Amino acid sequence: MNDIDVFRDGDIFLEDYQQMNRSFKIYVYPHRRDDPFAHAFLPVDFEPGGNYASESYFKKALMNSHFITEDPRKADLFFLPFSIARLRHDRRVGGDGIQSFIRDYISNISTKYPYWNRTGGADHFYVACHSIGRSAMAKAEEVKLNAIQIVCSSSYFLPGYVAHKDASLPQVWPRTDDPPTITTSERKKLAFFAGAINSPVREKLVKFWRNDSEIYAHFGRLKTPYADELLGSKFCLHVKGFEVNTARIADSLYYGCVPIILANYYDLPFADILNWKSFSIAVVTVDIPLLKKILRGITSDEYSSLRSNVLKVRKHFQWHVPPIDFDAFFMVMYELWLRRSCIRMSND
Structure with missing residues (x-):
């Protein structure tokens, strides 16, 4: 790479990036295709579009990546795969019902699985680009306070976003052509x-x-x-x-x-x-x-x-299908890798 000068510390980044690529593992809470809300939990089966496409691009790339593990004992982080954008447009939920939906979802996984309760959600994360994602956690206080929030609306002046715990997702309009050149x-x-x-x-x-x-x-x-x-x-x-x-x-x-x-x-x-x-x-x-x-x-x-x-x-602000090294997907993964828990919890 010839762009070391644009990094805070390029040497450390490259060394850590390689380690992340080798060892970082994510467990995704499973959902069947016949789930009534499968469209919100599973990756989209089309190419994302619009201002909030980053959310769908990330999930689609993650679910098909080598970072996924089906063994939660090997996981560094746990992914909450709900899509704020898709729930917002679901007439059964809508903008007014998202808060209750997320509260009930967290209650369900904390009852069915042991992983949330071990850390209060501190080793869990979700991704949202629409600004409603920030207010969606109003009835799920542990998500807002403990879980890692990867969001586009990343203002550290407003409540709901905690810098260093949470991270900013780049809001990128989908493009497939190579960037133009002009002097x-x-x-x-x-x-x-x-x-x-x-x-x-x-x-x-x-x-x-x-x-x-x-x-x-x-x-x-x-x-x-x-x-x-x-x-x-x-x-x-x-x-x-x-x-x-x-x-x-x-x-x-x-x-x-x-x-x-x-x-x-x-x-x-x-x-x-x-x-x-x-x-x-x-x-x-x-x-x-x-x-x-x-x-x-x-x-x-x-x-x-x-x-x-x-x-x-x-190149760090572009999505690709499939992802390529150092593009937006891998940069978000690196941000998550930096936030992985330093304390390995019991696997009981």
Whole structure:
């Protein structure tokens, strides 16, 4: 690998990654195909799509990986395979019924199996990309407090997410083509944002910059293709909406655009692994009026380094079927490996 500089400690990461690949084991609570909620417990039988596809991509990859063990005595972690996204769209459950469904599910597995009760769920994890995943645990307090939550809505300012115990899942729009290449000289715009005005941060951004000739801040429908705007901009703005997370960071990286993060209290994906300062710039929301000054203050050499590192890290923010080394699936697995229990419980 030629991208050691984008990691917090590349040598340790590579050594640990190899160990993880050799030894890490996950036990998945089994569910039959004739289970009334099999669609929520088993992997999807189609290619995931949309903003919340990361949840389905991860489960599909995990269930077909060498990390799975059918012997719970060999497991480092236990996977709770419910899909928040699929339960949300199930008329029998819906957004209002998810909390009770999860409470009853945990009660069921803790009665049927001994593994949850040994640690109070501390060696268990679930994955959710939709923001409703955070509130889904309101009636299952042990899940929220003890289990590892791999979620897209990873704000350490709000209750329900515990940094270092939990981890951030990258929100990635599904793509099958190789990332495009375009030179810096072809990027004529300084910065770009487009999206709904669904937060005070976005409202402030558009208020200051909607009529600017260098920072393009749009709301509503674009007249040009979204991809062309990302390819034509040096910096691409990731701006907090209802939640701190959107797919815009992964979009920026895919199109080779340096992400500018305007989302206070965002526990960034793979923050334990990647040195985000090497390929992105975080701007506190109070400094939105100074945005052009901040971006103009970045020298050509500094920008060249940032963009070079963007091209190095974007492979970590892509899903593949089947997964390939160092892609989003393996990076999430590494985050889980870091959180595996240090205390081996009795196998009785």
